[in-house]
Structure formats: structure tokens, C-alpha cells
Amino acid sequence: MAEQVVRKTRIVCISDTHNCTVNLPKGDVLIHAGDLTNQGSASEISKAIKWLEDADFDAKIVIAGNHDITLDQSFYSQHGHVFHNQKPQSSEECLALVSSSPSITYLNHESATIRLLSAKGPQTQFTVFGSPYSPRYGRWAFNYDESTHPDDASSPLTTIWDDVPSHADIVVTHTPPRNHGDATIEQRPKGCEALRRALWRVRPKLAVCGHIHDGRGAHRVVWDKVSGSGRFAEKSVSVWSDPGAGSNKLSLVDLTGKKGSLLGEDETCVVNAAILKSRHPHREEKQFNRPIVVDVELPVWAAR
Secondary structure: OOOOOEEEEEEEEEEEEOOOOOOOOOOOOEEEEEOOOOOOHHHHHHHHHHHHHOOOEEEEEEOOOOHHHHHHHHHHHHHHHHOOOOOOOOHHHHHHHHOOOOOOEOOOEEEEEEOOOOOOOOOOOEEEEEHHHHHHHHOOEEOOEEEEOOOOOOOOOHHHHHHHOOOEEEEEEEEOOOOOOOOOOOOOOOOOOOHHHHHHHHHOOOEEEOOOHOOOOEEEEEEEOOOOOOOOOEEEEEEEOOOOOOOOOOOOEEOOOOOOEEEEEEEEEEOEEEOOOOOOOOOEEEOOOOOEEEEEEEEEEOOO
């Protein structure tokens, strides 16, 4: 059997833009991991989608977040009046703005196989799973309970992440997994343990998230699949040092081995790509993180 051909693919990762538009570096794929808006109004979503549609990428993958409330039709039908009492929004219209875009792949707890078609690009392909859900906190959209009895630490965890397919190359979620990209300034992890266990099971090359603005950064997690240390164990975690901090360099995570070690078979790079530094309700002057750029080798679908 012929050896699989792979090529470097550049993925630009962003999340939690909250109505802001930022300069995007060049790349092959753009991933937005949710919270495009503050409250999901049609005008907010329209502005965000136009910005993303104008961006020059071979593929653009978008999920919603807990602030994009109109995109969760069930939630909005029950609670929309709390947010938009004076000017109710059409959830169907808002959802159509995202899902009908010809240049955006919008994922709502589902998978897609993406082929990069540009003759000038790497012509690689990958399977991506995207989901807007995050653990319940306050009254926001796309929330779930982390366990059947949240007040009982021994109760079973949610099964929502059982839906992540075992062949996913990239997983995009609004919530971070537990202990990776989820630390707050109060040093309290806010990520989901059930998602961390799903990543242990699937071992995608890349997991992109946001939601916890303080957690922006990247971890390279080597999963322990063979030792006697128990299920869902991790062999090691390497914390990324941002080469763009305090300089004009790209905030680059290199997984190709050219500027660091090659991504291993039992390894996942977890990227929290939150753009906005401040938290809701963003009363202070807004400050921004840079997009995180990931170089990763993916299989080629077309021989040249």
C-alpha cells in the first residue's frame, strides 16, 4: 500500500470575537469557535457573517457559542424576551444568515468532511466535528449539565460528547476540555471533563475552543493509551509559548516538525483561540488577543 501523502495546512483559529472584527493572517482554513456576537441579534450576526465571508480562505468553519442566543431556537423561544424584550428577533432568520452562507461551513453538533479545492493551496482534506455547547452557567444558549446530578461529584458525566466521531481529525467546541485552555485568572478550571475524555478517546490532531477568555493559548497533550495508570490518563502536557507575544511575529503553533516536534499519533493540540481578553459584560476598554495560527500536516486528497 502506498504511503499516504500529507502536506502542511495552515489553520487560523479565532473565537469569542463578540461583535468585533480583527485582522486575520493568511491561511488555508479559518475556524471560529463561537460567540460571534454579544446577544445574537440579526444585525450582529449579519455583520459577523459578512466579515467572515469577505475573509480569503479555502474553507471557513463556524460554530455558535452561548452568547449567540438566537441560533439556539429552543432556548430563544423560551428566554428570548429576557434579552430582546423591546425588539424580538426571528431565530429562523438569524439561523439562515449563518447556515445559508455559500462560503461558510456552519456546524451544530455535527461533522463534515472538508476538501481544500484551491489549486494554489495544499489540496488536503480532513473530518471536523463542531459543537456550540458549553456547561451550564447562568442563563445562556447551548448549555448542558455536566452530570446527571451536578451537585454530586460521583454522578455520571454527560454523554453529549459521545457524539464526537472516532475518525475526527479536528474537533471544534465552544467549551474547552477540563484542564486545557480553561484556567481563569482566579485559577479555577472551567472546562468540561466529559469533553476531555472524548478527546482521549478520539485523539484528534487539533481541538479548537474558546469561551474562557483567560484561557487563551495552546496545550500539546500526549494521551496515555497503554499504561496501567487508568483510563483517560495523559502522559504529558506541553504548554505553548506564544512567539507573537510582544513582537510582530505570528502567534504560530507548529505541529509539522519544522519549528518544533512533529505531532505524534497519540497527541492532540488543544487551542483556546479567544480573541477578546475582557469578560462579559465588557465594561472596561476592549483588549484583543491575536488569532492563533496552527500549521499541521493533513492528508492530500488529489495527486498533483
